[in-house]
Amino acid sequence: MTYGMRQSKLFTKTRKEIPADEVSKNAELLIRGGFIHKEMAGVYTYLPLGLKVLKKIENIIREEMNAIGGQEMIMTALQKKEVWEKNGRWSDDVVDVWFKTKLKDNTELGLGFTHDEQLVNLLTEYISSYNDLPIYPYQIQTKFRNELRAKSGIMRGREFVMKDLYSFDKTEEDQDRFYEEIKKAYMKVYTRCGIGHRTYITFASGGTFSQYSHEFQTLADAGEDNIYVAEDKGIAINEEVLNDKVLKELGIDRKDLVLKKSVEVGNIFKQGTKYTDPFGMAFTDENGDKRSVYMGGYGIGVTRLMGTVVEVLSDDKGIIWPEEIAPFRVHLLSLGEDEIVLSEAKKVYETLLENGIEVFFDDRIGLSAGEKFADSDLIGIPYRAVVSARSMKEGGIEIKKRTEEKGQVISESELIELLKKDK
RNA sequence: CGGGCUGUAGUAUAUCGGUUGUACAAGUGCUUUGGGAGCAUUUAGGCUGGGUUCGACUCCCAGCAGCCCGACCA
Numbered sequence A: 001m002t003y004g005m006r007q008s009k010l011f012t013k014t015r016k017e018i019p020a021d022e023v024s025k026n027a028e029l030l031i032r033g034g035f036i037h038k039e040m041a042g043v044y045t046y047l048p049l050g051l052k053v054l055k056k057i058e059n060i061i062r063e064e065m066n067a068i069g070g071q072e073m074i075m076t077a078l079q080k081k082e083v084w085e086k087n088g089r090w091s092d093d094v095v096d097v098w099f100k101t102k103l104k105d106n107t108e109l110g111l112g113f114t115h116d117e118q119l120v121n122l123l124t125e126y127i128s129s130y131n132d133l134p135i136y137p138y139q140i141q142t143k144f145r146n147e148l149r150a151k152s153g154i155m156r157g158r159e160f161v162m163k164d165l166y167s168f169d170k171t172e173e174d175q176d177r178f179y180e181e182i183k184k185a186y187m188k189v190y191t192r193c194g195i196g197h198r199t200y201i202t203f204a205s206g207g208t209f210s211q212y213s214h215e216f217q218t219l220a221d222a223g224e225d226n227i228y229v230a231e232d233k234g235i236a237i238n239e240e241v242l243n244d245k246v247l248k249e250l251g252i253d254r255k256d257l258v259l260k261k262s263v264e265v266g267n268i269f270k271q272g273t274k275y276t277d278p279f280g281m282a283f284t285d286e287n288g289d290k291r292s293v294y295m296g297g298y299g300i301g302v303t304r305l306m307g308t309v310v311e312v313l314s315d316d317k318g319i320i321w322p323e324e325i326a327p328f329r330v331h332l333l334s335l336g337e338d339e340i341v342l343s344e345a346k347k348v349y350e351t352l353l354e355n356g357i358e359v360f361f362d363d364r365i366g367l368s369a370g371e372k373f374a375d376s377d378l379i380g381i382p383y384r385a386v387v388s389a390r391s392m393k394e395g396g397i398e399i400k401k402r403t404e405e406k407g408q409v410i411s412e413s414e415l416i417e418l419l420k421k422d423k
Numbered sequence B: 001c002g003g004g005c006u007g008u009a010g011u012a013u014a015u016c017g018g019u020u021g022u023a024c025a026a027g028u029g030c031u032u033u034g035g036g037a038g039c040a041u042u043u044a045g046g047c048u049g050g051g052u053u054c055g056a057c058u059c060c061c062a063g064c065a066g067c068c069c070g071a072c073c074a
Helices: A025-032 A048-067 A081-086 A116-123 A172-192 A244-250 A302-312 A339-354 A369-379 A389-393 A412-420
Strands: A004-006 A036-040 A043-046 A070-072 A078-080 A099-102 A108-111 A136-144 A159-169 A199-205 A212-219 A225-230 A235-238 A257-272 A282-284 A290-292 A294-301 A330-334 A359-362 A383-387 A397-401 A408-410
Touching: A004 A339, A025 A036, A025 A302, A043 A048, A048 A070, A048 A136, A048 A159, A048 A172, A048 A302, A078 A081, A081 A108, A081 A116, A116 A159, A116 A294, A159 A172, A159 A302, A172 A199, A172 A212, A172 A257, A172 A294, A199 A225, A199 A257, A212 A225, A212 A235, A212 A302, A235 A244, A235 A257, A257 A302, A294 A302, A330 A339, A330 A369, A339 A359, A339 A383, A339 A389, A339 A412, A359 A369, A383 A389, A383 A412, A389 A397, A397 A412, A408 A412
Parallel strands: A004 A359, A070 A136, A199 A235, A330 A359, A330 A383
Antiparallel strands: A036 A043, A078 A108, A099 A108, A136 A159, A159 A294, A199 A212, A212 A257, A225 A235, A225 A257, A257 A294, A282 A290, A383 A397, A397 A408
């Protein structure tokens, strides 16, 4: 689906000033660029540009989850108290991030902070035979967590988008196999989002079932986590589980570890039968015996991932979106008010659309060139194409990557060819 | 949840116990047009409630909201 947008029609505006109530780089740049709007602490609206990015990240995740057998669904944000009571997680003493509400008849409800219980409860209706397994349902959906302290812009909010996939396997071996598969799928997601080179599979505390869980940690100064990275091995250990025993098991020498700050952009858990047994989720095997189902939970904070990309990939002028998740492929600018230039820019805009290239067209008039350049740098679309009296005199359109200092003038057909490449 | 700080225009800020000033944004007119341009002009503001005072945006109290540090974060 090719999509173009005229900047003159976009209701959001860029801002020069840094918001006074934000410190984090991701919130500052995303607000200044018109990607998000802060509603309250930890709660952000995704404006047209921001939604474009969010949807692209979601689609990458969707593709990678589908590729390993994921089945997308969407569960409700409103959840029944009884389902949570069954596993002892309704109490505020057990779960301190609950948002709770009531129906008019005073029936208590919870706003989902996760969906393990709800999904297991639902699946008991569908899973009964060994023929029904394995399954890998997932959703990309809004979660609610009543954090005592929201912070770091969209990296730790009270309402945020998460992808959560759950695996249901017949045996521990099947589960282990899937676990390794999803590890690879996760790394593909981070690579496609432009942060793979600094994202480490990190050993973390495993909870009740397995010795370790794995976190996906992206190196960033804004991170809240401290991890020890073994650069030559490409793995890392969360400081919370680092001890001599762990080092020995992993065959890592302490002197090869470097302490780094990082953001947890995903985590994967083997949950065993912790959720399935309490809900009586079981299957009948080939011999007619009832057996427990092995479950795993796999999360990616989608909005946090978006914030992390901004934290990691930006410069003093603004955001630098990786190609796969940029709101548009090219930012087309017309400079000046010359009718010939404007009509040429419009023609280029339409030609780009006809060729299936997503384009953001700065067709605003009366703005100085500097203002348009500054906006373009702030918004951070990978390519900038300029149509001006100067570029036309030199025979075409000036094209420049966001990361380059200087552009070059090329013809319209060369432009199309360049922008179509590697798509 | 413990500690600290802050609420002035759409945004960012200043001054003041006695008619709130500026910049950007927005509107109008003219000029300008390759790195946030200029002149003129207009619009727009003291979080809410109480108290002190002749008089409160300013001082005090409470509430609400926001930020920071810590704790927390399957």
